[in-house]
Amino acid sequence: MNSQPQDPTHRFTLSRRSLLRGSASILAAGIVAALCPTLSLAAIDGDIRTKFMQLSNLLINHELSPAVGGRIVETAERQYKNLPDMLDAIIKVAQSRNAIVVEDFFADIPDGELKDFAHWVIASWYSGCSSDKRDAIVFTYEEALTFKTTSDVITIPSYGISGPNLWTRPTVPLSAPMPRF
Amino acid sequence: MVAKTSADVVIVGTGVVGVVIAEQLLDAGHSVLMIEAGPRVTRAEVVENWRNAPLSVKGDTSVAYPPRPWAPHPTGAEKPEDAYLQLRGPDSYGQTFIRYAGGSTWHWAGTSWRMTPEDMRLNSLYGVGRDWAFDYDTLEPYYVRTENKLGICGPADPAQQWPARRSAPYPMPELPFSPGEVRFTEIAKTLGYNNIPVTQARNSGIPYDGRPACCANNNCVPVCPVAAKYDAETALNRLEKKGATILVDSVVYQVETNAQNKIEAVSYFDQHKQSHRISGKLFVLACNGLENPKLLLMSKNDRNPNGVANSSDQVGRNMMDHPQLTLTVTTKEPFWSGVGPVVNSGIMETSQGDFRSQHAGAYFRYNNFARNRFVTFAALKKGLVGKALDAEIRRMTACTADIVAAHEVLPDANNRLTLSEKTDWLGLPKPSIYYDVGDYTRRSAEVYSLPIAKRIAEAMGAIDVKISPKFNQSKHIMGGTIMGNDAATSVVDADCRAHDHENLFIPGGGAMASTACGNSTITMVALAIKAGDAIVSQMRGA
Numbered sequence: 001m002n003s004q005p006q007d008p009t010h011r012f013t014l015s016r017r018s019l020l021r022g023s024a025s026i027l028a029a030g031i032v033a034a035l036c037p038t039l040s041l042a043a044i045d046g047d048i049r050t051k052f053m054q055l056s057n058l059l060i061n062h063e064l065s066p067a068v069g070g071r072i073v074e075t076a077e078r079q080y081k082n083l084p085d086m087l088d089a090i091i092k093v094a095q096s097r098n099a100i101v102v103e104d105f106f107a108d109i110p111d112g113e114l115k116d117f118a119h120w121v122i123a124s125w126y127s128g129c130s131s132d133k134r135d136a137i138v139f140t141y142e143e144a145l146t147f148k149t150t151s152d153v154i155t156i157p158s159y160g161i162s163g164p165n166l167w168t169r170p171t172v173p174l175s176a177p178m179p180r181f
Numbered sequence: 182m183v184a185k186t187s188a189d190v191v192i193v194g195t196g197v198v199g200v201v202i203a204e205q206l207l208d209a210g211h212s213v214l215m216i217e218a219g220p221r222v223t224r225a226e227v228v229e230n231w232r233n234a235p236l237s238v239k240g241d242t243s244v245a246y247p248p249r250p251w252a253p254h255p256t257g258a259e260k261p262e263d264a265y266l267q268l269r270g271p272d273s274y275g276q277t278f279i280r281y282a283g284g285s286t287w288h289w290a291g292t293s294w295r296m297t298p299e300d301m302r303l304n305s306l307y308g309v310g311r312d313w314a315f316d317y318d319t320l321e322p323y324y325v326r327t328e329n330k331l332g333i334c335g336p337a338d339p340a341q342q343w344p345a346r347r348s349a350p351y352p353m354p355e356l357p358f359s360p361g362e363v364r365f366t367e368i369a370k371t372l373g374y375n376n377i378p379v380t381q382a383r384n385s386g387i388p389y390d391g392r393p394a395c396c397a398n399n400n401c402v403p404v405c406p407v408a409a410k411y412d413a414e415t416a417l418n419r420l421e422k423k424g425a426t427i428l429v430d431s432v433v434y435q436v437e438t439n440a441q442n443k444i445e446a447v448s449y450f451d452q453h454k455q456s457h458r459i460s461g462k463l464f465v466l467a468c469n470g471l472e473n474p475k476l477l478l479m480s481k482n483d484r485n486p487n488g489v490a491n492s493s494d495q496v497g498r499n500m501m502d503h504p505q506l507t508l509t510v511t512t513k514e515p516f517w518s519g520v521g522p523v524v525n526s527g528i529m530e531t532s533q534g535d536f537r538s539q540h541a542g543a544y545f546r547y548n549n550f551a552r553n554r555f556v557t558f559a560a561l562k563k564g565l566v567g568k569a570l571d572a573e574i575r576r577m578t579a580c581t582a583d584i585v586a587a588h589e590v591l592p593d594a595n596n597r598l599t600l601s602e603k604t605d606w607l608g609l610p611k612p613s614i615y616y617d618v619g620d621y622t623r624r625s626a627e628v629y630s631l632p633i634a635k636r637i638a639e640a641m642g643a644i645d646v647k648i649s650p651k652f653n654q655s656k657h658i659m660g661g662t663i664m665g666n667d668a669a670t671s672v673v674d675a676d677c678r679a680h681d682h683e684n685l686f687i688p689g690g691g692a693m694a695s696t697a698c699g700n701s702t703i704t705m706v707a708l709a710i711k712a713g714d715a716i717v718s719q720m721r722g723a
Binding site for chain 1: 231234238356359360361363385386387395396399400406517519520521552561570575576580
């Protein structure tokens with residue numbers, strides 16, 4: 001090919017590889033920090049990560065990816081100044097109700113900041129993004145829980161689950177069991 | 182390496198029109214140099230861009246194809262005042278196209294409806310619009326060649342074909358319907374309408390032209406991850422093997438004429454704002470129906486004071502599209518949109534009839550995009566959690582659907598592209614477009630298309646229907662370099678040759694004298710192949 005040089009600004013794409021590399025670096029930093037008591041801030045972050053996954057599992061009663069959770073909590077730490085207090089407060093509500101599933105305690109989370117945060121956590125896992133805005137931070141695409149609710153029927157776009165001309169199976173009724181995820 | 186600065190034929194643009202003509206010329210033994218404004222990227226890069234975009238903006242194709250500063254194209258992120266397209270008038274001529282090697286077939290749906298004989302004789306039959314410079318039977322062999330070139334699948338049963346008047350079978354059978362499409366077809370039948378398979382540039386059941394069979398990734402727009410859908414990028418390597426030179430990141434800004442008013446050269450800026458000149462014997466402008474008129478207008482000179490190829494003052498006028506209205510329906514029973522390719526069937530017979538003397542026809546389609554990205558945030562905003570949230574997302578994904586009514590428009594000289602005073606990164610003028618879909622189309626929505634669409638929604642068992650409040654464009658750019666036999670009222674002749682310049686061809690959607698209701702790409706390519714034949718013949722005599 002006789003072409004002009006490549007884009008000189010190198011700023012147009014964020015590859016999955018670079019995204020994962022970044023995530024791996026963050027995870028590695030957390031592990032290192034947890035092993036080194038002098039890095040108190042990082043150690044606190046590790047504690048927050050653990051509590052964030054604990055809270056996420058209370059709010060969402062499905063299998064949750066720690067890697068995705070790690071990306072969500074990174075944004076939560078930036079977005080919510082009092083994140084540690086909110087995590088503790090909502091977990092405390094759940095524990096006080098001996099909650100096993102979200103329906104056991106969600107209504108008891110006080111309206112306002114705490115409930116809004118709980119909704120944000122749920123939305124992050126289901127949409128895979130930090131918001132419905134154009135500048136949202138993407139935590140995951142194919143692991144967003146919205147796709148799990150329809151995985152018995154619907155392809156995650158660009159990840160075909162069918163084969164050549166093999167998409168004619170009968171329509172699944174709404175009463176069919178929810179996919180397990 | 183010494184950069185090549187001339188060729189027998191210089192083609193501006195590497196979209197489907199450009200690559201089809203390039204291959205014809207290469208096969209005929211001519212040297213070809215193609216010039217592309219934007220970058221050349223891999224399919225994997227486009228797919229990753231799209232997957233890494235936020236869920237709420239995945240409908241904006243520009244997230245998969247971010248424009249380069251030197252080659253802007255419309256994006257959903259632009260403020261109107263800063264937008265590449267400066268839009269004016271009562272309706273928005275909002276377009277989606279990309280300036281990348283391979284052009285906008287990267288993100289087309291692959292829908293390939295032919296025009297009908299009647300679509301090409303609107304003035305003779307109904308007293309509106311323009312007739313084409315030739316009839317359907319003249320175009321028909323080029324449709325056949327297009328269907329074989331792009332790999333367009335379609336039914337063998339004439340009752341399922343649009344139109345049935347054809348001289349050869351499709352190279353592949355139609356794609357099967359999803360269960361939801363089967364149900365929609367049954368419902369349409371109860372109203373007397375035939376929902377037939379879309380003829381589409383997607384490999385049906387078998388590989389074709391070195392590309393794999395469609396396996397229902399449901400991601401035809403904005404990119405087929407496996408190239409089962411034809412896009413022009415898939416042809417670029419083959420063209421290079423045949424000897425084509427392809428320049429990328431090179432923005433043509435001027436078409437130069439000589440003393441005989443033939444085209445002598447084109448000039449382009451590279452991404453470092455350096456100017457280069459490419460000469461040739463014959464030139465093809467194939468940079469889409471919007472960039473072509475912009476370039477012609479930018480190229481005005483003493484011999485062509487209104488712009489190159491514009492002695493008729495028709496360059497940039499008659500901008501057309503398929504204005505569409507969408508009904509988002511919520512049903513009791515699940516249709517499960519998203520199983521199979523994104524557009525797989527349509528009702529075309531509603532585009533025809535004597536009513537066209539009074540108002541536009543319309544084509545109806547059931548959009549088969551997976552609904553998760555459309556419904557997830559709406560479900561979340563209901564405040565549900567746990568099993569109730571899961572069930573609501575599942576219900577909304579299964580039980581909502583978009584029914585689209587796409588209309589024809591008439592050519593109107595007032596619907597016009599001009600050069601804005603605002604400029605882009607290179608200092609080139611942005612396109613400014615005035616647009617009004619017109620009473621002919623508005624009347625259709627009032628008395629014809631929306632009443633039909635509402636009946637379809639009702640028959641689907643809709644418990645809620647939301648209708649788009651205004652016309653949106655289908656991103657089918659037509660008309661800006663309109664074809665005709667009269668040089669006083671048109672820009673190009675029946676071979677898409679500029680009336681004013683014997684060695685300049687401007688094939689594609691800009692030449693179309695009527696829109697019909699079906700998607701325009703197959704007709705653009707048929708015109709390109711017809712132009713390619715004319716160019717080969719002209720070069721032979723040169």
